[in-house]
Amino acid sequence: MERVPRSLSGQQALDLVGSGGVGRVGVSTDDGPRIFPVNYVVDHGTIVFRTAPDSELGRHCWGDRVAFEVDSIDNDRATAWSVVISGRAVPVEDAREIQLLETRDDLRPWAGGSRPLLVRISPLSITGRTITA
Amino acid sequence: MERVPRSLSGQQALDLVGSGGVGRVGVSTDDGPRIFPVNYVVDHGTIVFRTAPDSELGRHCWGDRVAFEVDSIDNDRATAWSVVISGRAVPVEDAREIQLLETRDDLRPWAGGSRPLLVRISPLSITGRTITA
Numbered sequence: 001m002e003r004v005p006r007s008l009s010g011q012q013a014l015d016l017v018g019s020g021g022v023g024r025v026g027v028s029t030d031d032g033p034r035i036f037p038v039n040y041v042v043d044h045g046t047i048v049f050r051t052a053p054d055s056e057l058g059r060h061c062w063g064d065r066v067a068f069e070v071d072s073i074d075n076d077r078a079t080a081w082s083v084v085i086s087g088r089a090v091p092v093e094d095a096r097e098i099q100l101l102e103t104r105d106d107l108r109p110w111a112g113g114s115r116p117l118l119v120r121i122s123p124l125s126i127t128g129r130t131i132t133a
Numbered sequence: 134m135e136r137v138p139r140s141l142s143g144q145q146a147l148d149l150v151g152s153g154g155v156g157r158v159g160v161s162t163d164d165g166p167r168i169f170p171v172n173y174v175v176d177h178g179t180i181v182f183r184t185a186p187d188s189e190l191g192r193h194c195w196g197d198r199v200a201f202e203v204d205s206i207d208n209d210r211a212t213a214w215s216v217v218i219s220g221r222a223v224p225v226e227d228a229r230e231i232q233l234l235e236t237r238d239d240l241r242p243w244a245g246g247s248r249p250l251l252v253r254i255s256p257l258s259i260t261g262r263t264i265t266a
Binding site for chain 1: 154155157159160161164165166167168169170197198199200201202204206215217219
């Protein structure tokens with residue numbers, strides 16, 4: 001059974017990312033690239049996640065270029081999609097924005113612990129594709 | 134319900150990664166970090182995946198430092214694990230190794246298409262953790 005990849009528009013890709021779950025943030029460090037799983041929300045066409053400011057991820061969220069990836073595979077139906085976003089990560093500093101974002105359940109830190117820094121990725125490029133049988 | 138993160142040993146982490154599925158390779162490019170979902174196998178303590186030599190990923194698999202990430206979340210049981218590997222990506226060039234790897238079903242390209250380059254990541258560091266309720 002041949003599987004057919006198909007490109008998604010930026011909006012289609014963001015709609016899929018908006019279904020939530022686990023995303024992965026990629027950063028470039030002096031010791032090579034790193035990947036960190038995060039919970040996230042889509043907020044007005046941007047990605048927002050939470051981290052600790054003194055973590056390895058947090059230290060690369062002050063204007064750095066980052067990658068953000070979400071994927072989903074349904075083996076039973078032989079379908080899959082993946083979306084990769086490239087953008088710049090900046091802390092959310094506006095008190096009102098922080099207050100609104102704090103109400104979003106999906107930003108609750110899954111692993112517990114203190115992750116007070118909210119970080120926003122504004123997409124510079126969005127690449128998505130689906131694969132169906 | 135408080136969730137408790139726990140670090141894994143390198144071997145425990147590799148054992149989890151060995152359960153297969155989708156992994157994500159992170160590379161650093163001149164335009165910032167990129168993340169690519171891949172199928173993979175664990176082979177003698179290394180990660181092997183398949184790509185096209187002329188793809189954006191393939192162009193960063195000739196000795197580049199890369200990150201490799203796998204995670205799994207079970208929302209019903211409120212458990213999760215994630216493993217991040219850092220290493221160098223090099224093509225598999227030995228004909229006998231290629232022949233053996235070609236027999237592994239998990240390396241069949243999920244999305245179809247031609248991905249003749251087999252790439253091996255030899256871990257320089259392995260970081261894994263589980264989170265349980």
